[in-house]
Amino acid sequence: MIAFHNTLTSRQEPFAPLRPGEVGLYTCGPTVYDFPHIGNFRAYVFEDLLKRFLRASGFRVLHVMNITDVDDKTIRGAEAKGVPLDEYTAPYIEAFFEGIRALRIVPADHYPRATRFIPEMVEIIQGLLEKGYAYGKDGSVYFRIARFPEYGKLSKIRPEDLQATARVEARLEADEYEKDSPRDFALWKAAKPGEPAWDTAIGRGRPGWHIECSAMSTNLLGPAFDIHCGGVDNIFPHHENEIAQSEAFFGHPFVGTWLHCHHLIVDGEKMSKSKGNQYTLRDLVGGRGLDPAVLRYFLLSTHYRRVLNFTFEAIDQSASALRRLRDFVYELEHRSLPPGRTGEAEPIAAEAQAKFLEGLGDDLNVSAALTALFELVRAGHGLLMDEKLAADDAASLVASVYSMDEVLAVLPPRGEEPLPEDLRGKVEERERARKARDWPLADRLRRELLEAGVVLEDTKDGVRWKIRARTGSG
Ligand code: AMP
Numbered sequence: 001m002i003a004f005h006n007t008l009t010s011r012q013e014p015f016a017p018l019r020p021g022e023v024g025l026y027t028c029g030p031t032v033y034d035f036p037h038i039g040n041f042r043a044y045v046f047e048d049l050l051k052r053f054l055r056a057s058g059f060r061v062l063h064v065m066n067i068t069d070v071d072d073k074t075i076r077g078a079e080a081k082g083v084p085l086d087e088y089t090a091p092y093i094e095a096f097f098e099g100i101r102a103l104r105i106v107p108a109d110h111y112p113r114a115t116r117f118i119p120e121m122v123e124i125i126q127g128l129l130e131k132g133y134a135y136g137k138d139g140s141v142y143f144r145i146a147r148f149p150e151y152g153k154l155s156k157i158r159p160e161d162l163q164a165t166a167r168v169e170a171r172l173e174a175d176e177y178e179k180d181s182p183r184d185f186a187l188w189k190a191a192k193p194g195e196p197a198w199d200t201a202i203g204r205g206r207p208g209w210h211i212e213c214s215a216m217s218t219n220l221l222g223p224a225f226d227i228h229c230g231g232v233d234n235i236f237p238h239h240e241n242e243i244a245q246s247e248a249f250f251g252h253p254f255v256g257t258w259l260h261c262h263h264l265i266v267d268g269e270k271m272s273k274s275k276g277n278q279y280t281l282r283d284l285v286g287g288r289g290l291d292p293a294v295l296r297y298f299l300l301s302t303h304y305r306r307v308l309n310f311t312f313e314a315i316d317q318s319a320s321a322l323r324r325l326r327d328f329v330y331e332l333e334h335r336s337l338p339p340g341r342t343g344e345a346e347p348i349a350a351e352a353q354a355k356f357l358e359g360l361g362d363d364l365n366v367s368a369a370l371t372a373l374f375e376l377v378r379a380g381h382g383l384l385m386d387e388k389l390a391a392d393d394a395a396s397l398v399a400s401v402y403s404m405d406e407v408l409a410v411l412p413p414r415g416e417e418p419l420p421e422d423l424r425g426k427v428e429e430r431e432r433a434r435k436a437r438d439w440p441l442a443d444r445l446r447r448e449l450l451e452a453g454v455v456l457e458d459t460k461d462g463v464r465w466k467i468r469a470r471t472g473s474g
C-alpha cells in the first residue's frame with residue numbers, strides 16, 4: 001500500500017490516482033531571478049524521489065514543472081540590469097537545468113514558461129470575472145477571497161486572520177496593490193512603465209504569480225490532477241491561492257494530494273545571501289569539488305517533512321555511506337567467485353527490496369528504505385567474508401542494489417564502473433594536477449592508474465574512466 005501525508009487533510013492517506021496506473025504530478029519550479037540554491041534542490045530532489053518511487057511502483061507519471069520567468073523579482077532584476085526579461089532569466093534557467101542533470105533528476109515531461117502561457121492565464125481570469133470571483137480595479141484584476149468560503153483549507157489560515165500575524169503580512173507584502181480588501185490577491189497587474197506587459201482582452205499588463213501555476217498545471221495535466229508539490233513556503237499564499245482560483249473557475253476539486261517538503265537550512269540557520277550561507281550547486285560542485293551524487297544522497301536521506309540541516313560534517317557522513325555502498329558493489333562485481341550459486345543471497349535481496357519499497361510507501365520513509373538497503377550490504381558482506389557467495393549470488397545482490405538505485409540514483413550508472421576510494425582519489429588528484437597544468441604529476445598519476453587497470457579518457461564533459469581488467473583488489 002502507498003500512503004502519503006496530504007497537507008490538505010493533515011493526514012496520511014492511501015494514495016489512489018484519478019486514472020488507475022497514471023499519476024499527474026505538478027511541482028512548482030524555479031523563479032529564475034537568481035542561481036538556484038541547494039534549498040531549491042532539496043525540493044526538486046524530494047520530488048524526484050517521489051516520482052522515481054511512483055515509477056518503481058508501476059505508475060506512469062506525467063510530470064509538469066513550471067518556470068516562473070515573470071514575477072516581481074524577475075522584473076526587478078531585469079530592470080536593475082537594464083536588459084530584457086528573457087535575457088535576464090536565461091542564465092538562471094540554464095543553471096537550473098545544469099543542476100537537474102548533475103543531480104540526476106528525471107526531467108519533467110513539460111517545463112512550461114509563464115511568459116509562454118499568457119493567453120491561458122487570461123482565459124481563467126476572464127472566467128473568474130464572469131463568475132463574480134474577480135473584480136477589476138485601475139487596470140488590475142483581483143480575486144475576491146470573500147466569494148470563496150473554502151479559502152484557507154490548505155494552509156488552515158482563516159481569511160479573518162489574514163492580517164493578524166507578521167508572518168502573513170510579510171508574505172502578502174509582495175502583492176501591495178490597490179484592492180477592495182487587503183486580503184484579496186492580484187490575478188493580473190496593470191502595466192507599469194518599465195515593466196514588461198502583454199496586450200490582452202483584460203487589458204495591458206502582466207500576470208500575478210499564483211495564476212501562472214493554475215494555468216500551466218491545468219492546461220497540461222487537466223482541470224483535476226493527482227499530486228502537487230513544493231516547499232512549505234509555497235503553502236501560503238501561493239498554493240492556497242492556486243486552489244481558490246482553480247476551484248472557483250472549474251467548479252470542482254483541483255488536486256488530490258498536496259505534498260510539501262520542509263526547508264533546508266545551513267549550520268542551523270536560515271539561508272540568506274547576507275549571511276553568506278546560501279550555497280548554489282555551482283559553489284559546491286564546481287567550486288569545492290563536491291561529488292553531486294554525495295549531495296543528492298544528502299538531500300534525499302532525511303525525511304522530506306523534516307528540516308534538513310546542511311553542514312559539511314553531514315556531507316562527510318553522506319559521503320561515507322555512499323562509499324560503503326559503492327565499494328560493496330565494486331567488491332561484488334570484481335572479486336573472483338566460484339561459478340553458480342549457493343542460494344544464500346536470494347532471500348536477502350528479496351527482503352531488502354520489499355522493505356525498501358514498503359518504507360517509501362509509508363509517506364516516503366527514506367530512513368526505513370535506506371536501512372533495508374544497508375542491511376543488504378551488511379548481510380552481503382558477511383556472506384562474502386564467510387565465502388558463502390558464488391558468482392550468481394553476487395549478481396543477484398548487485399541487481400537488487402541497482403533496482404533500489406533506480407529510485408535513489410546515487411550509484412554511477414551501470415556500465416560506468418564505480419572505483420574504489422583510493423583510485424577515485426587518484427583520478428581526482430590528476431584532474432587537479434591537470435587544471436594546475438602540472439603535466440609531470442598528471443602523467444605520473446595516469447601511469448599509476450593504468451597500472452591499476454584504470455584507463456582514463458578525457459572528454460569534453462570531463463574525465464571518464466574504464467576498468468581495463470580486474471584491479472587486483474579481488
Ligand atoms: P523559488 O525559486 O523560490 O520559486 O522556489 C522553487 C522551489 O524551491 C519551491 O518549491 C520552494 O518551496 C523551494 N524552496 C525554496 N527555498 C527552499 C529551502 N530553503 N528548502 C527547501 N525548499 C526550498
Ligand code: ZN
Nearest residue numbers: 028029213238
Ligand atoms: Zn507554483
